[in-house]
Amino acid sequence: MNLSAAVFIVTIILCAANSALSIRFPDRIPDSVDGGSDQPLKTAVFALGSFWWSEAAFGCLDGVVRTAAVYAGGSKPNPEYRSLGDHAESVQIEYDPRIISFRQLLDIFWTSHDSRQVFGQGPDVGNQYRSIIFTNGTEESRYAALSKEKEQTRSKNSVVATQIQQLGLFYPAEPEHQKFELKRNPFLLQLIGNLAEEELERSSLATKLNGYAAELCPTRMQKQIDAKINDIVRKGWPILREI
Numbered sequence: 731m732n733l734s735a736a737v738f739i740v741t742i743i744l745c746a747a748n749s750a751l752s753i754r755f756p757d758r759i760p761d762s763v764d765g766g767s768d769q770p771l772k773t774a775v776f777a778l779g780s781f782w783w784s785e786a787a788f789g790c791l792d793g794v795v796r797t798a799a800v801y802a803g804g805s806k807p808n809p810e811y812r813s814l815g816d817h818a819e820s821v822q823i824e825y826d827p828r829i830i831s832f833r834q835l836l837d838i839f840w841t842s843h844d845s846r847q848v849f850g851q852g853p854d855v856g857n858q859y860r861s862i863i864f865t866n867g868t869e870e871s872r873y874a875a876l877s878k879e880k881e882q883t884r885s886k887n888s889v890v891a892t893q894i895q896q897l898g899l900f901y902p903a904e905p906e907h908q909k910f911e912l913k914r915n916p917f918l919l920q921l922i923g924n925l926a927e928e929e930l931e932r933s934s935l936a937t938k939l940n941g942y943a944a945e946l947c948p949t950r951m952q953k954q955i956d957a958k959i960n961d962i963v964r965k966g967w968p969i970l971r972e973i
């Protein structure tokens with residue numbers, strides 16, 4: 731047998747083993763609101779520290795269809811992780827306004843980070859971790875200003891550092907920063923069938939599981955996903971029984 735034939739056979743065996751190990755959820759969690767809906771999805775963008783964390787903080791909410799790690803708030807064209815210029819690490823949220831509102835997203839924004847911290851967030855220090863609410867239109871600007879005032883009255887002894895900015899151009903972060911929490915969890919990745927990168931970035935299920943991986947799901951959703959995973963594991967996954 732020549733070398734290329736051997737490589738070919740090994741490749742086939744690897745592919746077969748890989749697909750035997752891959753399993754998909756029997757159905758999606760929850761019913762996807764993706765596509766087919768007559769009302770278009772809306773987009774919100776927030777900066778609240780590391781975009782790894784920010785994606786996970788919003789991904790598991792009812793009504794959030796998709797999240798992405800993006801660079802926003804700066805003027806540098808085509809920012810990159812190692813040279814993002816004046817941009818902030820941000821999360822782009824696509825949501826169904828019939829299920830969750832911009833104001834509810836604002837509530838999650840405030841409870842998911844320390845808006846009083848200047849020039850950083852938690853252990854992450856730097857301008858790229860600043861806190862920003864991006865708004866599109868006067869109504870969102872008004873909601874943002876009102877919620878910031880409310881947050882300031884709650885925070886008597888320190889100034890809320892959050893900026894409110896009109897949403898301008900923003901840029902997707904590199905693939906390795908997308909769904910970062912989920913990618914740290916090979917078990918969950920395999921559970922949804924080791925999706926290709928582009929599919930992973932579009933997937934509502936991956937968006938939810940990214941929040942789940944970071945333990946940031948609301949309790950009810952957390953339990954629902956726990957139950958589903960336990961069910962799959964009980965039915966015999968992921969043991970490879972024979973080759």
Ligand SMILES: *[C@@H]1O[C@H](CO)[C@@H](O)[C@H](O)[C@H]1NC(C)=O
Nearest residue numbers: 771772773774865866867897
């Ligand atoms: C901003 O709002 C306008 C009008 O509602 C909408 O057409 C546009 O898509 C919005 N931009 C983003 C980034 O969501």
